[in-house]
Amino acid sequence: MTTERRIAYFSMEIALSEELPTYAGGLGVLAGDTIRSAADLRVPMVAVTLLHRKGYFDQRLDADGWQSEQPAEWSPERHLVEQPPRVSVEIEARTVQLRAWRYEVAGVGQFVVPVYLLDTDIAENGEWDRKLTDTLYGGDDHYRLCQEVVLGMGGVRMLQALGYAKLQRYHMNEGHSSLLALELLDEHVAAAGRTQSNRDDVIAVHDKCVFTTHTPVPAGHDRFSQEMAERVLGSALNSHDQDIYSHDGRLNMTYLALNLSHYVNGVAKKHGEVSRHMFAKYQIDSITNGVHAATWTTRPFQQLFDQHIPGWREDNFNLRYALSIPHNEILETHGRAKKALVEYVNRETNAGFNEDVLTLGFARRAATYKRPGLLLEDAERLLELSRKHALQLVFAGKAHPRDQTGKKLIQHVFQQAKQLRPSVNLVFLPNYDMRLGLLITSGVDVWLNTPQPPLEASGTSGMKAALNGVPSLSVLDGWWIEGCIEGVTGWGIGERQRDERPHECAENDACSLYGKLEDVVLPLFCRDRDGFAEVMRHAIALNGSFFNTQRMMQQYVLKAYFP
Structure with a gap:
């Protein structure tokens, strides 16, 4: 009543x-x-x-x-x-x-x-x-x-x-x-x-x-x-x-x-x-x-959780039992989610995405402090990385209609994409909404977030990714300060305590980002799938079980x- x-x-x-x-x-x-x-x-x-x-x-x-x-x-x-x-x-x-x-x-x-x-x-x-x-x-x-x-x-x-x-x-x-x-x-x-x-x-x-x-x-x-x-x-x-x-x-x-x-x-x-x-x-x-766990868990992972963790919808904290799900099942389930994203990208953009290539995702409102172009800051460094390990990048996000600077940020990503092709395959998907948000957060291999600290109040996109076994590679700000256990739930960019000016901060964060990709994330993904699956499993069990709207x-x- x-x-x-x-x-x-x-x-x-x-x-x-x-x-x-x-x-x-x-x-x-x-x-x-x-x-x-x-x-x-x-x-x-x-x-x-x-x-x-x-x-x-x-x-x-x-x-x-x-x-x-x-x-x-x-x-x-x-x-x-x-x-x-x-x-x-x-x-x-x-x-x-x-x-x-x-x-x-x-x-x-x-x-x-x-x-x-x-x-x-x-x-x-x-x-x-x-x-x-x-x-x-x-x-x-x-x-x-x-x-x-x-x-x-x-x-x-x-x-x-x-x-x-x-x-x-x-x-x-x-x-x-x-x-x-x-x-x-x-x-x-x-x-x-x-x-x-x-x-x-x-x-x-x-x-x-x-x-x-x-x-x-x-x-x-x-x-x-x-x-x-x-x-x-x-x-x-x-x-x-x-x-x-x-x-x-x-x-x-x-x-x-x-x-x-x-x-x-x-x-x-x-x-x-x-x-x-x-x-x-x-x-x-x-x-x-x-985030609402049942809404932001893709169908393949819902089915996996129903099999191994009955009752997870009623009590999200039960997701901590994801630690008992075998690596091969985590990887196979993520493969189904990734296949859906790759098929969508290729259908919409004809980009020629490959399911076997490490795919990074970045989807946020296009605003200066969110720094969507940080990964693209040093094109030569990124090209050098891609020569060692293949890379695919998915970007999405809207700029407010009156935010000309935000629109220029999107345009900059487009320009960088042209410069990086064909070595690095980058797409920008329009009309980021709930449907596309679930497709991207569940389908990429690693979630990227690069705000200028301390301007990220919380951020929730990485939480959605975690529910689908996608670890974050993110600046230590907002929720990620609480969610990042280095090498266990994902990886941090930059330092927790910082004194730099914004320009120095961007340079240092870009350097940290490239270093983590080159030295940790890419080798783990390409050479140690069980090790990567272990990080995926902890992203679900530790972050998915806690960073939800039920708690x-x-x-x-x-x-x-x-x-």
């Missing part, structure tokens, strides 16, 4: 299924995996997001690797059920009507977590307002702030209209939904018959809210000018002390969430430490991200929801 739900989970993007383009990348996939594990564990949760009729975007790459975008339109009527209630929010003194569509996420025991997708495309609204929930991360700051009013304030009102009267916790997945806290504050003020919030109201809301921050990059925190905030929100700000929502004279969604949450966490141990330095006045814990959700329940 709706009245039994006690936790409301808010996220600007949620990856619900391959068919619904309602997510851009890691944040949305994490949100979807969180909800799937909540359903598996029967956590009394309900979730809220926006509909995004035009999705994020379909990525088109021309012959030179320049990205263009097309709307990823889809039909809500085919996948969702429209709900009867209507609620409204005030935006720039206009009344904007909202409706909600319901999607049900069923767990392994058929417990359901309902997800409500808010939609302003209804006849009662003006033309501009009807498009407010169309595009994920689209438009300018003004469009974004109006979307966040719909998500945060509209989401709280919609849940009430739908009958969720006993909610005890509101979990903000990143700061996009922080206005929900302001809405809850307004409710307390109105219930007390006052016009101005006081300390008791703040404490009451503080006890209800949970905030997860996902980025140590300043640009990742939503901030809006005071003038725009007052214009869009109007009287909604007048009832509250400006210190609650303002920082450096701007409406700051991160500080709003920090000020009104009883529990705040980063998404890896290192990220928690970095966040405590960024926001020194606040108590910030850490809960390391995970993560249990930590949220104990630390944040019902401490």
Whole structure:
């Protein structure tokens, strides 16, 4: 029953299924995996997001690797059920009507977590307002702030209209939904018959809210000018002390969430430490991200685990028993996953990939700090490596439509690919999404990740790879600081403690990367398949069994929801 739900989970993007383009990348996939594990564990949760009729975007790459975008339109009527209630929010003194569509996420025991997708495309609204929930991360700051009013304030009102009267916790997945806290504050003020919030109201809301921050990059925190905030929100700000929502004279969604949450966490141990330095006045814990094991394990490995580890879906920690699976079965199962990837690459690109060649995978959002070109930094060194051992490289990832630097990073990979052929076979696969993500993370032999420390909050792609027996070769940042046991679960790039400037850091990391490939990874793969299979087995048993959203959700329940 709706009245039994006690936790409301808010996220600007949620990856619900391959068919619904309602997510851009890691944040949305994490949100979807969180909800799937909540359903598996029967956590009394309900979730809220926006509909995004035009999705994020379909990525088109021309012959030179320049990205263009097309709307990823889809039909809500085919996948969702429209709900009867209507609620409204005030935006720039206009009344904007909202409706909600319901999607049900069923767990392994058929417990359901309902997800409500808010939609302003209804006849009662003006033309501009009807498009407010169309595009994920689209438009300018003004469009974004109006979307966040719909998500945060509209989401709280919609849940009430739908009958969720006993909610005890509101979990903000990143700061996009922080206005929900302001809405809850307004409710307390109105219930007390006052016009101005006081300390008791703040404490009451503080006890209800949970905030997860996902980025140590300043640009990742939503901030809006005071003038725009007052214009869009109007009287909604007048009832509250400006210190609650303002920082450096701007409406700051991160500080709003920090000020009104009883529990705040980063998404890896290192990220928690970095966040405590960024926001020194606040108590910030850490809960390391995970991935939903059943979703991100490819069919061949699902079948292998069903045979050797029955019950792994219900209790992911059972994956530690992968240590008993024979090497030859691990290698044969991975071979089936790799065959699927190679066939896809050859069908889509005519690249002539070979199933026997060591294949490295790199698939992330194209952003400067993720350094997608680090492996390609020294083309001569890479060519020299390929003369000793054959190499294949698979790249994928989208740049934000307004991120010209990110688009140039993709183009640079294309240019380097031309320079390296035919000695090194490199492909860039467009439209990185859940389907392609599973194909790549399960089909490559080694997962590569090269962020500039300490800017990787967590990262989850390597966790998906680990579930499929694919070890990581990654910079020691984010989750990999916790997951890397050198030579056992994979291999680290660079040092754990560093003092270098970014340019020196890139040079040293590139040198470390080439050295690990030449001296360790390639010889092990080519000359000692049992040794390589042992690393694969430990990636599953040690990393797959721990870095999952089942463990993560249990930590949220104990630390944040019902401490």
